[in-house]
């Protein structure tokens with residue numbers, strides 16, 4: 001599984017969500033502690049038994065969320081963090097517990113802020129306002145109900161609490177909206193940056209191709225070939241060898257002189273196309289310079305390599321460059337083998353000497369210099 005794969009990303013996100021849920025549970029723990037302090041200090045209207053039932057229900061609601069996260073079922077929801085349901089559940093519990101308090105109600109108002117802070121970074125402004133409104137309506141409902149029942153101790157104090165809660169919730173909603181717009185802007189910047197990076201990467205690739213490629217034939221150039229050949233040589237297994245050949249088109253000067261430089265170029269392109277078609281994917285063919293080419297055939301022996309070069313020579317002899325009426329095309333090849341400890345320059349010199357012999361013996365042939373290689 002690669003680090004960037006969707007599964008790994010999902011696992012990392014799930015880990016983060018579990019951590020955040022752990023924070024929420026810890027906050028519940030503290031809130032329940034305060035609740036029980038209120039129960040034992042007679043600030044709470046609930047009896048011991050009712051307090052126990054409420055505590056059990058609160059724990060059960062958190063157990064449900066825990067189950068959703070642990071089983072991965074949270075991922076079936078549009079927002080897998082389940083922030084809104086968690087915040088709403090906490091608001092409902094908190095409002096209920098506030099309703100059971102007498103004098104301590106004002107002090108515990110601050111817990112609304114703690115609950116809503118969980119949604120500041122995750123909830124859309126609209127959803128956040130909805131949650132804040134629920135908190136305010138819930139608290140106002142408690143006060144109104146008690147006032148209606150004639151149980152509200154101090155209506156003036158309740159009014160001040162309402163005003164403070166309204167102010168704090170309004171401020172929090174504005175803050176949440178600001179945070180969301182900042183996040184949106186940062187996300188857009190990140191996308192723009194990623195797009196720039198992709199463009200740069202594409203340009204780098206194009207540049208690398210340009211630096212490695214011969215413009216006329218589309219084959220690798222000499223410098224890139226030497227780099228690839230060294231890499232191939234270092235990956236050779238002991239006792240195995242690569243085939244190395246220098247290929248030179250015969251009487252190429254004559255083609256240029258008789259048909260023009262453009263026709264000569266087309267013959268070079270024809271060779272590149274014909275030779276590429278004769279070779280396999282892992283074989284490395286490059287333009288070594290002028291009308292000379294170099295071939296590296298990985299992991300081969302003298303017989304297989306000779307057969308490959310002969311096939312290539314025959315294929316070129318039968319080629320017909322478009323728009324160039326050349327009587328007879330031919331090439332000469334100098335072959336050698338390259339072992340693990342061999343010097344690449346020396347191997348190229350061996351191939352060059354074999355090529356020289358092929359030319360001297362009348363061209364249109366393959367000659368080999370196996371003798372100094374470990375063949």
Ligand SMILES: Nc1nc2c(ncn2[C@@H]2O[C@H](COP(=O)(O)OP(=O)(O)OP(=O)(O)O)[C@@H](O)[C@H]2O)c(=O)[nH]1
Nearest residue numbers: 248249250251252253254256261262264265290291
């Ligand atoms: N059209 C064209 N000609 C090129 C290019 N590069 C080198 N040449 C020509 O290739 C010719 C090579 O000539 P020579 O080195 O005498 O070799 P040759 O005529 O093939 O003779 P042998 O190799 O002995 O068979 C020269 O005339 C170069 O100008 C190129 O990119 N395009």
